[in-house]
Amino acid sequence: MGKLSKDRRDIYYRKAKESGYRARSSFKLIQINEKFGILKLFKPDIYNCNNEKDLINIYNEHYCYNIVDLCAAPGSWSQVLKNICLYNYYQILYMINKYNNNENIKNIQHEEFLNKFSLYINYNEELENKIKNLKIKCSNIKEPNIVAVDLQEIGNMNYVKIIQGDITKMSTIDKILKCMNNKINSDEENVNVFYNMEQQKKENNFSYAHTVVSDGAPDITGMNDIDEFIQSQLILSSLKVCCSVLKVGGNFISKIFRGEHTGLLILHLNKFFQRVYICKPQSSRNKSLESFLVCLNFSLPRSNIISMNNHNAENKINDKYLSEEQMRKFHAQLITYKDKDDQESEEKKENYNSHDNN
Incomplete structure (x- = not known):
């Protein structure tokens, strides 16, 4: 029996298709993370914060992740990482809007979404839409940063910076660092004119x-x-x-x-x-x-x-x-x-x- 037929019989292959993930490998990362708790979901209610500044600090320090996905094609692990990062980002945006009594939270259906949310389902698009409605001018809230790297092409994903390159080359590693520090979006070249990476490292202002x-x-x-x-x-x-x-x-x-x-x-x-x-x-x-x-x-x-x-x-x-x-x-x-x-x-x-x- 051919590989395609075997895949179609595979329960995780079917689950990936039903859940909106690009490949069955997404469930491997989900299950590894469940076992070791490396990337945690942000639950603001467990923190007794009296003001929004304290909550933002907790989010920025413990739940806003910079993540690098190597050999990332076709992008299924990046989808899982995006699910985690955008969920946390959505949570902090919702809470700050709530603190400020902003009317744009009325149609969000927050509790319903939290009750149904699971990493086993790809909620990337729904989270993006919710975040658009909640975005506020608050420079203190950090955005998550995901960088995906592969020699092969990876289909575009919002909130994921994609580099097509060889991870054994220092030029690719430099691009990863620049992407994580928001100096380039993906495969842009000739950024040295605008950006002195070594200077930023010396100033301890480097991610x-x-x-x-x-x-x-x-x-x-x-x-x-x-x-x-x-x-x-x-x-x-x-x-x-x-x-x-x-x-x-x-x-x-x-x-x-x-x-x-x-x-x-x-x-x-x-x-x-x-x-x-x-x-x-x-x-x-x-x-x-x-x-x-x-x-x-x-x-x-x-x-x-x-x-x-x-x-x-x-x-x-x-x-x-x-x-x-x-x-x-x-x-x-x-x-x-x-x-x-x-x-x-x-x-x-x-x-x-x-x-x-x-």
């Missing part, structure tokens, strides 16, 4: 991502060792992006193919994250190799620099005086070197096996 997610995977060869290796290289590329765009304390979710060397990859990730889990959501097919890494509480470890200094006595780096930005660049370079070393090691292994077979 990093709360969460980076990646559902990307290579074309499956059917040879598990090769598939696992190629996927691990993609994860390392995503980690390099994290070193540049993820805030300290942020989280990372990525697809992984479990195999013989999974433990080594997790050991490497543990240097950057306080906790690393592997989970397989219910919507992931049982026969599939895939699981998902959930990496929590990102940091920039100094241990990697100390280790390198021990092997490079001539050009030691004094890590005590490195700024956060210097640490980010340093770790991105280290991951690039590790990626190259792994590829060379794999090529030597293949050449050895080929020679042995002859």
Whole structure:
């Protein structure tokens, strides 16, 4: 039976079509988020705020997310992320309008919407319409920021900035940072005239991502060792992006193919994250190799620099005086070197096996 026929029998394929999502993979992210509570829905009623300023501060600090979706095509994970972000944005706008007794909340049907809302249904369009009716001139309320990146084209989505680019290239990472800081909308070029990113970082007026997610995977060869290796290289590329765009304390979710060397990859990730889990959501097919890494509480470890200094006595780096930005660049370079070393090691292994077979 062909792949299309199998998909049509798949309960999550049908659910995605019925719920307005672009692909069944949307439910994987929903179920991962349910288990780990990484991206929370804003419920203003649980806060005892006496004024709108306090509520806005709570929203801005804890519920207004900057998120980067890597390998995002066709965009189903971005739809889920948009559902979460726009729900939270709608909630704060509604409450501020309510505080100010604005008449535009009368036809919103707020309670009915809250009762029916579920992440398992795509409410992107309805949330957009509600937000349009509630928009107020209040510079203190932050808008959520979602950046979706892929080599392939992604269908346009309001509130999602789309970059068509290669995540292994620094030019793409720079675009992600500029998008998150509202300096470009998507694939615009030649923005350096208008924007000095380094200056903004020095002034501590710079936004990093709360969460980076990646559902990307290579074309499956059917040879598990090769598939696992190629996927691990993609994860390392995503980690390099994290070193540049993820805030300290942020989280990372990525697809992984479990195999013989999974433990080594997790050991490497543990240097950057306080906790690393592997989970397989219910919507992931049982026969599939895939699981998902959930990496929590990102940091920039100094241990990697100390280790390198021990092997490079001539050009030691004094890590005590490195700024956060210097640490980010340093770790991105280290991951690039590790990626190259792994590829060379794999090529030597293949050449050895080929020679042995002859």
